[in-house]
Amino acid sequence: MTPLLNTLRAGLGASLRTECRSFVTAATQPATWTHKSVRTGVIARKKGMTAMWDEWGVRIPVTVLQVENCQVVKVLNEETDGYTALQIGSTDRTEKNVTKPMLGHFQKAGVSPKRRLIEFHVTPDAVLPVGTELLASHFVPGQFVDCAAPTMGKGFQGAMKRHGFGGQPASHGTSVTHRSLGSTGQRKDPGKVFKGKKMAGRMGGEQATVQSLKVMKIDNGLNLIYVKGAVPGVDDQFVKVRDAVKKRGDRIAPADVLPLPFPTVDPKLVKAMPRELVAKTGGADPYVMKE
Template sequence: MASLLSSVRISLSLRAQCRPLVTAAAQPATWTHNSLRAGVIARKKGMTAMWDEWGVRIPVTVLQIEDCQVVQVLNEETHGYTALQIGCSDRSEKNVNKPNLGHFQKAGVEPKRKLFEFHVTPDAVLPVGTELVASHFVPGQYVDCSAPTIGKGFQGAMKRHGFGGQPASHGTSLTHRSLGSVGQRKDPGKVFKGKKMAGRMGGDQATVQSLKVMKIDNALNLIYVKGSVPGVDDQFVKVRDAVKKRGNKIAPADTLPLPFPTVDPKLVEAMPRELVAKTGGADPYVMKE
């Protein structure tokens, strides 16, 4: 019996010696040029204008983030790819069906109005329930905005495709805005697939790339992006880092690295309410010699 206990002690001591050392605290993830962060779901609130230090007017679209949280983590083992399911805008439980309600209860978050997936790199995975705010982005960086375009219903070829129409002169009767010829004679004797004709216009998913973030409002969770964004007012818009502005081109040098995998809530409390992008450059009203 004594020999058995001694052998067990020796085996346990050998296992302890062979066990790898565990560090006191894991190193936080750092942003690299190959990192792919999660995006956010915002709601389009309309357009306004800003003026830089030279007095140049800049049209901007206002996007508001409300109750944006991580609902599910999708990894390589279970789904074959790494992504985060993001939800936004809380809604009442009575307006959610039972399967979705169980999905939200399993995640421990309030039911959401909209859910989207964002592909991320494994080092950018966030825990379920993490809240994403406007300071997830930095002023001066570039983002891509995706949303359905404004639906315009059934439209003719002139409005839908920009056709010139028929001659508006003598002899043209009731066909001024008609499409015109769409086929050929006997050979090939058909209308080719994809011919631009009258039909349903708008309501398609569109992405406007490389829009500059002009201002961040931490109190109201607002993002001001330069230019127009698809969709009507109050439309859900997917906002994420620009795919065509990789590396150091995605943001000014003084704002890099980006908050990774997202901004620390403690840092947001210490930030000023508004963060405005620097425009810089020369006075555009000075004539060059």
């Protein structure tokens, strides 16, 4: 029995050593981006709108977003929190303007206090360690992103502006009710106005998401992201930017820039990159008349 036990122990030890070696190798190797991978997003600040021109001279309106001191503050996992996510903080602030509980939260993470915290759900292979800094090069020119932020507040507005109603007839017989809401109820039955009726009220200031916006340019010097089109919110508003959910797989970006930086871009590589990275538009000259 003794030789048999020795053989079993040797075999068990060899298999255990093999499993440990494979685990260490997998932990040290960099993660690989797949079509099912979900990366974290970043918190940017809207700086306004400008315009770009492509190689054909076509004007492209773009919104400028700046990534400012964006870091990972906390990692949430399945075992303790029930889901996998990263808590991202943006824009440093002084300690005197932070409550003691939040100050302890930032000190535990080893990062400076932040003005805004947002959670991004990620897949387990896209988890980043606490303190990791996210840069504008987390995205690549030509890829599509979703931008979410509170819309501009417009105050108390009437039904026509708030809900797009057509108004009353602008003809003879209508007396100072051209922009009126009109009837809001029915007859004696039910004898009330239903809840949720579109009426006058406060307009704007609600969370909105604009999907599938194309990244036109990345400025590595100033950490700027140039996004084609309009983004919700006023200037200097915090904007949640992440990979487009409706452009999964190969549709997320052109083939020549895939795979995306995963789980994020290496700061050492950013220093070796050109300051500006511009998306390719390609195609035929739009000003040439077709025969």
